Amino acid sequence: xxxxxxxxxxxxxxxxxxxxxxxxxxxxxxxxxxxxxxxxxxxxxxxxxxxxxxxxxxxxxxxxxxxxxxxxxxxxxxxxxxxxxxxxxxxxxxxxxxxxxxxxxxxxxxxxxxxxxxxxxxxxxxxxxxxxxxxxxxxxxxxxxxxxxxxxxxxxxxxxxxxxxxxxxxxxxxxxxxxxxxxxxxxxxxxxxxxxxxxxxxxxxxxxxxxxxxxxxxxxxxxxxxxxxxxx
Amino acid sequence: xxxxxxxxxxxxxxxxxxxxxxxxxxxxxxxxxxxxxxxxxxxxxxxxxxxxxxxxxxxxxxxxxxxxxxxxxxxxxxxxx
Numbered sequence: 001x002x003x004x005x006x007x008x009x010x011x012x013x014x015x016x017x018x019x020x021x022x023x024x025x026x027x028x029x030x031x032x033x034x035x036x037x038x039x040x041x042x043x044x045x046x047x048x049x050x051x052x053x054x055x056x057x058x059x060x061x062x063x064x065x066x067x068x069x070x071x072x073x074x075x076x077x078x079x080x081x082x083x084x085x086x087x088x089x090x091x092x093x094x095x096x097x098x099x100x101x102x103x104x105x106x107x108x109x110x111x112x113x114x115x116x117x118x119x120x121x122x123x124x125x126x127x128x129x130x131x132x133x134x135x136x137x138x139x140x141x142x143x144x145x146x147x148x149x150x151x152x153x154x155x156x157x158x159x160x161x162x163x164x165x166x167x168x169x170x171x172x173x174x175x176x177x178x179x180x181x182x183x184x185x186x187x188x189x190x191x192x193x194x195x196x197x198x199x200x201x202x203x204x205x206x207x208x209x210x211x212x213x214x215x216x217x218x219x220x221x222x223x224x225x226x227x228x229x230x231x232x
Numbered sequence: 233x234x235x236x237x238x239x240x241x242x243x244x245x246x247x248x249x250x251x252x253x254x255x256x257x258x259x260x261x262x263x264x265x266x267x268x269x270x271x272x273x274x275x276x277x278x279x280x281x282x283x284x285x286x287x288x289x290x291x292x293x294x295x296x297x298x299x300x301x302x303x304x305x306x307x308x309x310x311x312x313x
Contacts, residue, residue, distance in 0.1 A: 003307035158293075165296030166289075172303075199289045206286070 004168050007105050021102035028089050028102070057085070061205075068206060069213040076212065079119055083112065084205035091167055091197025094190070101197070104168045106160070113160035116208045120152070123212045128219030136218040159207055166200045240309050244302035251298020258291045 002008070009017030039050050047055055061081040065073035090103045102108045124133040137148045170193035177186040266284040270277045 004303060005308045161297060161300055162293045165293065165300045169296060169299055196289070199285055203286055203289055 004104070004172050005106060007107065019105065019107075020100065021105040021108055024093060024099060024102040025090070025108060028086065028093060032085060032089065057081075064206070065209060068209045069216075071213065071216070076123075076209070080205050080209055083115070083208055084201055087112065087163070087201040087204050088198060091201055092194060094171070094193065094197075100171060101167055103163055104171045106164045106168075109160045109164040109167075112163070112204070113156050116159060116211065117152070117156040119208065120211045120215045124215030124219045127216040132219040133215065136215060139218055155207075155211065159204065163200055163204055166196055170196055236311055240305045240312065244305040247298045247305070248302045251295050251301075255291050255295040258294075259288055262287055262291065 007019040007021060010020050010023060011018055036054075039054050043051060058077070058081065061077060061084065062073040065071070065076055065080055069076065087103060090101050090108070092101075093099050094101045103112075121133070124136065127133075128135075137145050139148075170189070174186045174189055174193065177189060262284065266280055269280050273280075
């Protein structure tokens with residue numbers, strides 16, 4: 001049985017080996033970008049079928065951002081929405097026979113978690129400047145600097161392992177059951193996998209929102225971000 | 233089959249089994265509490281079940297961590313090279 005932690009090179013592009021998950025990632029990206037261009041090319045005030053579906057998705061992402069971050073969704077919509085839609089489509093790409101979801105490879109998840117890590121720093125610096133962002137590491141007191149620093153690394157790592165473990169374990173278990181039991185037996189497990197994939201995409205997006213909101217509200221404690229911390 | 237491989241297999245099994253116990257207890261408590269809440273307030277069932285699903289996925293991640301450790305021991309053990 002192939003180790004789930006390694007990836008097999010499909011072909012070589014110059015010196016760089018190209019794995020199957022990279023091809024799947026680019027195919028998903030091309031499908032999403034192409035679909036988005038195709039649907040938004042002819043927007044009308046009275047939406048057609050496809051346009052209303054996309055509007056529904058954007059509206060849901062907006063309301064989730066508003067609920068979770070307590071902020072206007074405009075600056076974060078592109079990043080959070082892309083994260084959610086990409087992970088969702090990637091997890092459900094196992095519906096196509098022969099395609100292994102690219103999120104079942106640890107490199108794809110590492111790239112996504114790294115994006116969130118950079119985005120937290122970027123939005124934190126944008127909200128409060130470099131000084132304001134660096135000051136968040138010293139809250140509530142300078143004694144916490146090493147702990148806060150380690151936390152920002154470990155939570156990125158935990159996001160990576162969470163997504164990788166959930167998707168990979170689904171693929172792995174289906175492989176084991178298929179080799180033990182036969183053709184149609186793993187179908188309920190695949191249905192469970194679809195639920196897990198959707199929930200994990202949602203959780204990844206929500207955690208990214210929570211981390212970004214935390215960096216923003218600590219870096220720039222403005223008047224409208226009323227901190228509702230109760231004094232113990 | 234040397235002793236290091238033997239120990240790796242045994243500890244992989246132990247890590248998966250003990251990693252399943254804790255999240256199982258936690259998920260049981262979470263579902264019981266959610267049932268209680270839905271029985272008291274049926275009109276809040278949608279919100280409660282959505283939060284429950286997210287919470288369950290978070291708890292289940294602990295078991296997944298143990299599974300990843302077990303797979304590391306079995307497939308990518310640095311001591312067995």
